[in-house]
Amino acid sequence: MIPAYYEYYNPVKVLSGRQALDNIPYELETLGCRRPIIITDKGIVEAGLIKTVLDAWAGSDLVVGALYDETPPDSSNVVVNRVAEIYRNNNCDSIVAVGGGSVLDTAKGVNIVITEETDDLMRFIGAERLRKRMRPFIAVPTTSGTGSEVTMVAVIANLEKKCKMAFTSYMLFPDVAVLDPRMTMTVPPRITAATGMDALTHAVEAFSCLQKNPLSDGYAFKAVDLIRQYLIRTVQNGKDEEARMAMANASLLAGCAFSNSMVGIVHSIGHACGGVCGVPHGVAMAILLPWGMEYNMKECAGYYAELLLALAGPEVYAQTVPEKRAGQSVTAVRQLSKTLNQLCGLPITLKDAGVKKEQLPQIAKTAQGDGSLIFNRAEADFQDIMGVLEAAY
Ligand SMILES: NC(=O)c1ccc[n+]([C@@H]2O[C@H](COP(=O)([O-])OP(=O)(O)OC[C@H]3O[C@@H](n4cnc5c(N)ncnc54)[C@H](O)[C@@H]3O)[C@@H](O)[C@H]2O)c1
Ligand SMILES: [Fe+2]
Secondary structure, rough: OOOOOOOOOOOOEEEEOOHHHHHHHHHHHHOOOOOOEEEEOHHHHHHHHHHHHHHHOOOOOOOOOOEOOOOOOOOOOHHHHHHHHHHHOOOOOOEEEEOHHHHHHHHHHHHHHHHHHOOOOOHHOEOOOOOOOOEEEEEEEEEOOOOOOHOEEEEEEEEEOOEEEEEEEEHOOOOEEEEEEOOOOOOOOOHHHHHHHHHHHHHHHHHHHHOOHHHHHHHHHHHHHHHHHHHHHHHHHHOOOOHHHHHHHEEEEEEEEHHHHHHOHHHHHHHHHHHHHHOOOOHHHHHHHHHHHHHHEEEEEHHHHHHHHHHHHHHHHHHHOOOHHHHHHHOOOHHHHHHHHHHHHHOOOOOOOOHHHHHHHHHHHHOOHHHHHHOOOOOOHHHEEEEHHHHHH
């Protein structure tokens, strides 16, 4: 059914394929820039990826204004201010972020404080608080999960309040997203699995959330279809270039879907697990997705039934009677988590992920305040969230 009214917007230019990196100098020139700061993290540098990027730019007249490689996992407002100061001190004119979601979201935060000429990121928490056009920003994802390279979302930790702050604004879209197979081949199996489950969660939640529409559905469905075919293959052999590019595209498609239709309860609880207990985002998604789907079943069974075709493939879909398809979709997700657990030890329970039972009420309380919950089709109060958490424990 087509919603009575919807909006869709995504202005990000996508470069996908081998040599995509080589075109960054041209893209920056087109944006009127030649002195970017590169924002990344130590893991990316150690994997040799920054060298690959700089080699790809050899021969161009690009000048690297500064390189910041100390982004921590799940970066914070403190880091954002530190990087912004480096940007200003080195007269940079643009941002190239090379990394996973933590790096890309840090870069978005940096862009906010530079553009708004402030050091108080907190002022811009929430939806559509930004009005000024941001500095040119190129996103080079090195994980296939968050889709942050095509989203209007940034998630940044607030260290004092032990929570994750979400920022959404049309201004936050990067100008260009660069998917180059050389950037994801080095991701270790467990991070490949966790980030892939993050992408799957974006697609499943986008397909069932309140703002879903035909455009977000198309992106979400294709993302799930690619993840079914390629995630396990990528975890089994990280050097499989075809599978890596399929996962990079799946993550991007899921990002386009959820940036528009938003995510729901799985992300609300997952953000809270990250804020309260430091569970990595993708790990939380992998654990919580089937339980969140079960919770939503009363409102979303029809959408989950439709998704079975992408989640389990045409044979299973055809062999499953219509009234069993939604439940079969949850089974397909559980099966995928189980296979990933066997292949690389991806946790299946919150307990395995290091969460303490006595932390569950604090997680539930934090999740209640998370912005994603308002887009979830089924309403959820404290007790409902505790129910999901206890089931996932
Ligand atoms: N903005 C959004 O739309 C959005 C959506 C979902 C999640 N997020 C946020 O993204 C963050 C998680 O991002 P992530 O899952 O990509 O993980 P990450 O960025 O935290 O990276 C995880 C680890 O993988 C390493 N790594 C990354 N790429 C590598 C590569 N190619 N080779 C070797 N090592 C590599 C990093 O060094 C790091 O140690 C969370 O903060 C989450 O809240 C944002
Ligand atoms: Fe996510």
